[in-house]
Amino acid sequence: MLKVISFKICPFVQRIIGMLEAKSIPYEIEYINLSEKPRWFLDISPNGQVPVMVTENGTALFESDAIAEYLEEAYPPLQPGLSAEQKALDRAWSYLGSKQYLVQCSAQRSQNAQTLIERTKKLASAFAKVEKVLAAHPFFNSDSLGMVDLAWLPVLHRAHIIQENRGYDFLAFYPKTKAWQKSLLATGLAEKSVSKDFVEKFTGFYLSEETLLGRCEQGGECNAFNPEECCVEADCCKTEVMACKDFASGCGC
Numbered sequence: 001m002l003k004v005i006s007f008k009i010c011p012f013v014q015r016i017i018g019m020l021e022a023k024s025i026p027y028e029i030e031y032i033n034l035s036e037k038p039r040w041f042l043d044i045s046p047n048g049q050v051p052v053m054v055t056e057n058g059t060a061l062f063e064s065d066a067i068a069e070y071l072e073e074a075y076p077p078l079q080p081g082l083s084a085e086q087k088a089l090d091r092a093w094s095y096l097g098s099k100q101y102l103v104q105c106s107a108q109r110s111q112n113a114q115t116l117i118e119r120t121k122k123l124a125s126a127f128a129k130v131e132k133v134l135a136a137h138p139f140f141n142s143d144s145l146g147m148v149d150l151a152w153l154p155v156l157h158r159a160h161i162i163q164e165n166r167g168y169d170f171l172a173f174y175p176k177t178k179a180w181q182k183s184l185l186a187t188g189l190a191e192k193s194v195s196k197d198f199v200e201k202f203t204g205f206y207l208s209e210e211t212l213l214g215r216c217e218q219g220g221e222c223n224a225f226n227p228e229e230c231c232v233e234a235d236c237c238k239t240e241v242m243a244c245k246d247f248a249s250g251c252g253c
């Protein structure tokens with residue numbers, strides 16, 4: 001059976017588990033402590049990072065993009081019959097998604113408003129790109145789930161948890177992306193791709209007293225700002241650190 005070496009709140013792992021679940025491929029998971037990586041893990045993981053996926057042949061695959069592409073090639077495809085061009089496009093949109101994982105992690109860990117604004121802006125520039133190409137399909141470019149959907153699943157799932165718990169919505173100004181998020185969440189893959197205690201672990205780390213989002217109260221003053229209308233036009237994000245309450249009026253201008 002395939003084995004995935006994992007860390008509970010890692011978005012790169014979530015994408016891979018999402019693929020395994022979407023394709024109904026049996027797998028097992030072993031969680032490790034990243035601050036005390038076991039010797040056996042370091043021996044099989046060139047970068048010392050999760051996910052690592054050990055195949056049926058005992059080969060340790062690493063790098064989530066490579067693992068996702070392996071799963072799509074080695075098992076029945078999610079969307080059969082795609083042209084080489086379409087596959088290349090899907091990979092490109094998937095890479096754009098996986099590049100946002102660390103951007104989102106750092107936005108969620110922001111300790112003050114200015115940092116949250118800067119980091120939300122970075123994330124928003126990726127949402128603006130997908131917003132332009134999303135059409136009238138429930139999923140990224142189709143009526144059925146594909147590679148791009150799974151690459152963005154961790155980002156859209158985490159944005160949803162933040163919004164539910166704190167009212168801060170990274171997608172507030174991207175209605176098509178929001179609809180896409182809704183379709184993805186309706187598949188149930190978000191829950192299936194994480195551990196049972198994921199929300200607790202995730203909010204414990206990203207919504208702790210140490211983070212600005214953690215200190216903002218649900219239904220309180222912390223609203224998402226519109227980076228396009230507010231920051232680009234009014235250039236107001238150059239202001240110094242703002243308090244949580246400044247979000248109430250967009251980005252405080």
Ligand SMILES: N[C@@H](CCC(=O)N[C@@H](CS)C(=O)NCC(=O)O)C(=O)O
Pocket residue numbers: 007009010011012013034048049050051062063064065
């Ligand atoms: N480029 C890697 C990134 C994976 C990654 O950053 N994993 C994090 C956990 S989310 C990790 O293992 N960090 C431990 C470390 O870098 O030492 C991939 O796509 O698989």
